[in-house]
Amino acid sequence: MKDNAPGMTLIVKTITRLTVGLIMIYGVYIVAQGETTPGSGFAGGVIIALSFIHVMLAYGKEVAVKKIDVRRGLLLAGSGASAFLTFVALGIFGGARRTGPPLLLAECAIAVMVGAGIFVIFLALVLLVEDVSKRL
């Protein structure tokens, strides 16, 4: 690994590589178990977004932007919001909620929207801070 590689030191990168998958799995677990245990789509989505932020802090923003840039993240957030709107619209127009789709789908929609949205907000703020400090 080169010395002038972006991001933090080798120790931080190694620990990030080992832990980021566990963090993401924990977020998915929080989303999936929202019906039976404490936790919900919102908290799980934020944990998933935190795993991406973890990668971005350790490896520099280029690696994370390669996976999700602002445009793609906004697309994900919009699709999650549309899915949740569809879920609720099924409740309005499709009669009783008890025969509708399972709640897990709603949790997943909220998780996708929150996760992608918060990561995109973080990305936009970091890019803005670097832009401003470059201009100063």
Place this chain on the structure above:
Amino acid sequence: MELHILLVFMIVAAVAAVEMKDLISSVIALSAVGLSLSLAFLILKAPNLAVTQLVIEILCMVILVRATIKRDLPLVKDGRWLFNTAGTLLFIAVFLWCAFFALKELPVFGEPSLRVAGVYLAPGARRPGVLNVVTAITLVFRSYDALGEAAILFAAIVGVLVITRKTGKATDEG
């Protein structure tokens, strides 16, 4: 008892966060406030809120550290301290005076004036296959409310992206 200890700790940490000169120390003190708020939710038997509060606190701390780690903004404190102190004391007095009358009207802790929660928590309530009561309330009984929250959150995301984009498209060459 634990709740009162946590409340006192939160007040002390918040005052420390305001009064500290160093921005990083201030952010750390603020995160201590959030952590004890999460513990307070746990003591009040609201684990859903505790999980969400903890996660959001971590996110806010990361954003604040990332935003404040490079610069040190000195606070302007000289001059007009008499006016500032007098204004603060006057505001506190007015606030306490209004709160004295407002707090007498509030219902007792643990006895809300709205009776809807009793319907949600009734033993025969229709909660198909949902063991977690909070999820049942937010997504079964109050789906439209959750839709409104999602709309607000989505509007916030789009608003941040619109504000923080680098240049407007019309003034790209300027």
